[in-house]
Amino acid sequence: MAAAFIISAIVAALATLRVITASRAVHALLYLVVSLLAVAVVFYTLGAPFAAALEALVYAGAIMVLFIFVVMMMNLGEPAARRERQWMAPRTWAGPAVLALALLAELLALLWRATGPASGGEVGPGAVGALLFGPYLLAVELASLLLLAALVTAHHLGRSAGKEPDR
Numbered sequence: 001m002a003a004a005f006i007i008s009a010i011v012a013a014l015a016t017l018r019v020i021t022a023s024r025a026v027h028a029l030l031y032l033v034v035s036l037l038a039v040a041v042v043f044y045t046l047g048a049p050f051a052a053a054l055e056a057l058v059y060a061g062a063i064m065v066l067f068i069f070v071v072m073m074m075n076l077g078e079p080a081a082r083r084e085r086q087w088m089a090p091r092t093w094a095g096p097a098v099l100a101l102a103l104l105a106e107l108l109a110l111l112w113r114a115t116g117p118a119s120g121g122e123v124g125p126g127a128v129g130a131l132l133f134g135p136y137l138l139a140v141e142l143a144s145l146l147l148l149a150a151l152v153t154a155h156h157l158g159r160s161a162g163k164e165p166d167r
Contacts, residue, residue: 004045008106011034011099012038018031019035036056037055038099040055040059041103045110051139063146
């Protein structure tokens with residue numbers, strides 16, 4: 001598990017670095033998906049499979065779809081269409097694909113070596129609530145702050161430039 005943790009942490013750090021240094025929004029989004037999946041694997045290796053599942057489903061899934069829709073809404077005409085065709089080139093997807101394949105191989109190796117049943121049985125809502133507001137309280141609070149930041153960002157993006165709403 002230590003090797004899986006180290007590999008995931010390195011992939012997360014490299015992908016996050018590429019998110020920061022990418023000059024195009026779509027490239028940054030692809031690397032951000034890889035980074036979020038790597039963090040999910042880190043959670044899994046630390047013994048928090050529920051937080052790992054939430055990370056993959058909520059962040060890498062739902063929030064990234066929101067970001068991609070925002071990028072699509074900001075389409076700026078023919079120059080943007082040419083850029084989008086360039087983004088679909090294989091060289092654009094090579095970096096995120098290699099990192100995602102490394103994470104997939106690592107996750108499959110972890111699942112292959114896992115002992116015990118995949119499911120611990122039926123879990124009620126009380127147990128889920130106790131976990132969410134017990135040992136996973138920090139992850140839940142960080143998720144709520146991220147969702148609040150996404151809401152504020154969506155408000156600012158949706159508002160027309162220089163035009164304040166009437167009050």
